[in-house]
Amino acid sequence: MFYVIGLGLSDEKDITVKGLEAVKRCERIYLESYTSILMCDKEKLEAFYGKPVITATREMVELEADEILKDSDKIDVAFLVVGDPLGATTHTDLLLRARSLNIPSQVIHNASILTALGSTGLQMYSFGQTLSLVFYTETWRPDSWFDKLEENLKIGVHTLILLDIKVREQSEENMARGRLIYEPPRYMNPATGFSQILLTESLRHGTNPEDREEGVEYKESLLKPSETLAISLSRIGTSTQSLISGTLEELSKLSEEDFGEPLHSLVIVGKKLHPLEFEYAGKFAINGENGDWWKVGKDVYGVERETF
């Protein structure tokens, strides 16, 4: 059996009992290491399972899928994925490949950022499509995510924004010279995320006078920094989990240190905000009861507070 097993979000004990039982039956155990990271070391997993764990890089999964699947029609093999294993289509390939080789497979689900974002107090049923924000460079600022954000804003739903993770990346020079030397891993901090969001918003809508190009007609933005509520999610599902809520403007003034260690993601709050959501997420507000969160929620989002 080829098992694809979700590990959940934080440490070795977030695996399900069913998942752990399957791992213990397996003769080979791979850990997918490039779409997300667990908040604990591979060594800790190995100690917990009492078995060696093989790190599966992107190259391995894409180029040596048959090696990973090998003999799993006869023995048990596990492919471990942080979060839920079928969040993105990344691992659908592997399952389709298994099927074409007549290898039986089983998926064991787990929590992912998509369910854990319930910790914001926003209900996951009111979220629209999820976006991914990659590190901008001077010359490369892919911004198609902004169209999706505007689609979500237009219908008033919330938006989860996943922040870039760069592991085993080569510098341009090393790549050009064919040297397999990798840069240290980089995880986007919300400070970078918010500044990229405001940059693209301004370039698209000419919000800052200095970003305006002559002859271009700018439409009014749905994402006004001082009138849009957002939340940062840091280390969700771990014991140092931290959330900060406020206007985009307030949040964009915070420093990297305010958000702390990775992993992070962001939420842009849609206009269909419910009083219970407003109240719950407000407990993370910058400046507490005096934060802009409450004023903008009332004046712009039109939500009244309830007492508990």
Place this chain on the structure above:
Amino acid sequence: MFYVIGLGLSDEKDITVKGLEAVKRCERIYLESYTSILMCDKEKLEAFYGKPVITATREMVELEADEILKDSDKIDVAFLVVGDPLGATTHTDLLLRARSLNIPSQVIHNASILTALGSTGLQMYSFGQTLSLVFYTETWRPDSWFDKLEENLKIGVHTLILLDIKVREQSEENMARGRLIYEPPRYMNPATGFSQILLTESLRHGTNPEDREEGVEYKESLLKPSETLAISLSRIGTSTQSLISGTLEELSKLSEEDFGEPLHSLVIVGKKLHPLEFEYAGKFAINGENGDWWKVGKDVYGVERETF
């Protein structure tokens, strides 16, 4: 500590190792029994935990929250929820109440239908807001969900539709007479779901001539039964999990038996369909390779097949 713990989707072994350790520390254990059901009996949970489990009805959670929270600043108390505990705002109340009583709380996440729907092959990041469909009666057909479905269709994202669960419901007569007699639980079958969807579509857009009212101007529907792809999800995460994909028209001709035992939910496929999603979900197609799935995917959704 007041623990709110997700149980995942299927049986007693879908709890996480961390969740199980917390349960074992708790002196009182409540099982929320009205927003979803686990595919195993309470007795099985009790045997697995080695402790009694108290069924928490909606009335108990809404009217006796303080009883549930009692002493959990001194002892450990668990509140178990099927799926992920923070999917809806239902349990946000309880956590806000705990906070107002200065009771420390911890949420232990798990898989939910929102992550497990990855089993369709559709990526969860391409889903829009989630809808809930309740049982229609002759006189009560709440259809505001249809507006949300059209919002999703307009921007091409997929839609998860949760199907009604009725537990501990009283008949009108028993309610009127104040008799605490409950009807047997009812779980909406996809056959009912699809027929309600087609009914509302027709009433809104005058699709069937007999549903047209004179003098009303009907706009063209975004949800054409023969041109819209959908998927039924049954018993997701269990060993008898079953998915069926096809056009709305094909799916609406199936019987309740074709879908089998609860729980079920539905997916309406959006126009931003990716070739990998198309291929993976196609393995569940009605009539296999000859199903309308492939023809409509190509002609209406504009997706070309890939080989694996």
